Amino acid sequence: MKKIFGVDLGGTTVKMGLFDENGEVIEKWEIITRKEEGGKLILPDIAGSIKSKMAEKSIAKEDVIGVGIGVPGPVDGKGVVYKCVNLGWGVFSVKDTLSELLDGIRVEAGNDANVAALGEMWKGGGQGHSNMVAVTLGTGVGGGIIIDGKILTGCTGAGGEIGHIHVRDGETDSCGCGNKGCLEQYASATGVNRLTRRRLAKDNKPSSLRGKDINAKVVWDAVKEGDELAIEVAEEFGEYLGKGLASVAGVVNPEVFVIGGGVSKAGDILIKYMKPHYESNVFHGSRDCKFALATLGNDAGIFGAAKLVIE
Amino acid sequence: MKKIFGVDLGGTTVKMGLFDENGEVIEKWEIITRKEEGGKLILPDIAGSIKSKMAEKSIAKEDVIGVGIGVPGPVDGKGVVYKCVNLGWGVFSVKDTLSELLDGIRVEAGNDANVAALGEMWKGGGQGHSNMVAVTLGTGVGGGIIIDGKILTGCTGAGGEIGHIHVRDGETDSCGCGNKGCLEQYASATGVNRLTRRRLAKDNKPSSLRGKDINAKVVWDAVKEGDELAIEVAEEFGEYLGKGLASVAGVVNPEVFVIGGGVSKAGDILIKYMKPHYESNVFHGSRDCKFALATLGNDAGIFGAAKLVIE
Numbered sequence: 001m002k003k004i005f006g007v008d009l010g011g012t013t014v015k016m017g018l019f020d021e022n023g024e025v026i027e028k029w030e031i032i033t034r035k036e037e038g039g040k041l042i043l044p045d046i047a048g049s050i051k052s053k054m055a056e057k058s059i060a061k062e063d064v065i066g067v068g069i070g071v072p073g074p075v076d077g078k079g080v081v082y083k084c085v086n087l088g089w090g091v092f093s094v095k096d097t098l099s100e101l102l103d104g105i106r107v108e109a110g111n112d113a114n115v116a117a118l119g120e121m122w123k124g125g126g127q128g129h130s131n132m133v134a135v136t137l138g139t140g141v142g143g144g145i146i147i148d149g150k151i152l153t154g155c156t157g158a159g160g161e162i163g164h165i166h167v168r169d170g171e172t173d174s175c176g177c178g179n180k181g182c183l184e185q186y187a188s189a190t191g192v193n194r195l196t197r198r199r200l201a202k203d204n205k206p207s208s209l210r211g212k213d214i215n216a217k218v219v220w221d222a223v224k225e226g227d228e229l230a231i232e233v234a235e236e237f238g239e240y241l242g243k244g245l246a247s248v249a250g251v252v253n254p255e256v257f258v259i260g261g262g263v264s265k266a267g268d269i270l271i272k273y274m275k276p277h278y279e280s281n282v283f284h285g286s287r288d289c290k291f292a293l294a295t296l297g298n299d300a301g302i303f304g305a306a307k308l309v310i311e
Numbered sequence: 312m313k314k315i316f317g318v319d320l321g322g323t324t325v326k327m328g329l330f331d332e333n334g335e336v337i338e339k340w341e342i343i344t345r346k347e348e349g350g351k352l353i354l355p356d357i358a359g360s361i362k363s364k365m366a367e368k369s370i371a372k373e374d375v376i377g378v379g380i381g382v383p384g385p386v387d388g389k390g391v392v393y394k395c396v397n398l399g400w401g402v403f404s405v406k407d408t409l410s411e412l413l414d415g416i417r418v419e420a421g422n423d424a425n426v427a428a429l430g431e432m433w434k435g436g437g438q439g440h441s442n443m444v445a446v447t448l449g450t451g452v453g454g455g456i457i458i459d460g461k462i463l464t465g466c467t468g469a470g471g472e473i474g475h476i477h478v479r480d481g482e483t484d485s486c487g488c489g490n491k492g493c494l495e496q497y498a499s500a501t502g503v504n505r506l507t508r509r510r511l512a513k514d515n516k517p518s519s520l521r522g523k524d525i526n527a528k529v530v531w532d533a534v535k536e537g538d539e540l541a542i543e544v545a546e547e548f549g550e551y552l553g554k555g556l557a558s559v560a561g562v563v564n565p566e567v568f569v570i571g572g573g574v575s576k577a578g579d580i581l582i583k584y585m586k587p588h589y590e591s592n593v594f595h596g597s598r599d600c601k602f603a604l605a606t607l608g609n610d611a612g613i614f615g616a617a618k619l620v621i622e
Contacts, residue, residue, distance in 0.1 A: 077459075131465070143562075147463055150562060156596050156597070156599075157563075160562065164593075177595060179591065247476045247477060247558045251456065251471065251563060251564070252465060252562060283469060283488055285465070286472075288467075
């Protein structure tokens, strides 16, 4: 059976997976991301690791359908990356460079968030759907949009950057992007901290959160225990997330939103607080859209990368 | 040279165009939309008109590449319409029904706003681009999204319904869709009236608009004449439109927005008032997006419909 390699290039480690053509994982491993010298060691390291694995498993070049790779920066439809600040990379074709290092094996490249979305569609929370929006609630808020089974890349690779949709008028803090009132300012891990900090400062309402180190897990745990102040935070979180996803649905009318990332570990309760606000802000044609949780966790990237080379 | 028919089905008239395979218009005409009997006369009327034109011009069936049609309701990727309230239509395949009436000539169908967007991409304000958002500022606010040269239909045909993106917190009036704070409530013809009426009622500031019948043209004319109150209205209009389009860009990252519809007849001045608000709300990856005015007017529909059958 033919083989595929899926590569998820992160700022610290490169996750790699060997798949058969049905998408079954044969093996997973990681290598270190060597960022020195402007990141020019990274692709040769990846190619070297793939070649070693091929030798180890006696996989001939002809038996490799291709190598897919997700990278942490904007990538256009032709596999050209437009700067990865984290890696020290400028503008060049990841697709062509890596293919050359692999003696001509076919390579396809995409943005890591988009590629992870593709993975969730293929083997995760979005299985059975081909029009889907993946939402990652982590350190920031990322997104990946899949239309008819393909990534919506956008003209400069900024398709699906839904963390920077405006959801709140009158915000005084600035987002990392420079704007004010972005979804990411409320629905990310730091966003939950911001909402909690503000709520705690507002008055002296008792709460189990007072005096604690605040993070998303602590807040959601308090919500589950019925802490009233934490519930107010969850309501506000749900309002901004619901409003933001309603805007996204108004544009692309997906079948399903698949929600992942650290903040989503709270589970279905997050959807419970978000959904009423989604419904009251969304165009009726998208009101029945489904919501699911991501299921692949950190493996979404290697699955999606493998899917890049399968039609 | 082979021929194509483009049909733009409206609530009052059906606009029709005969095109050559290069997209040059050979002839345009209209027939009445007969809505009686639940709209069941409409497609036979259209088929009859096409057959008459073929006979008149001695066009053989083999010389017709196909017939494209835009209809005023949600249409899925397979040419099935999900209710056209205006026409009395329920759910059925426009594509198959019209093709049967035309003795098997190929038919493709789409939503009218999406099809008009395709027309503007092909021969109008979006020429040269394949990733584009068309924005129609008319009685309502409509949209059509083109990704890689194809219409983004959405899973229930509600893709590109950008008029119902939330752009204002705290709105008290309800939009036609039932929500509050939709872009359409400010950026449509009635939206301009709403903003003007509210501004006039706020205080006694003198304005040439006082005592006049308000419509979008009157307001934009006053803006051009330097009327301070009208300029305040234009600023607010620009804020909501800019914010809404920034959200759209955050999702699909288009190369260009093409703005049309009655309200856009004001011309470039509309873009001037919108753009600063777009820029201050959009993710930086989409900040350099272009803005253009639609150029095909009422013909966008027949052009886009023709394009539906050309690869």
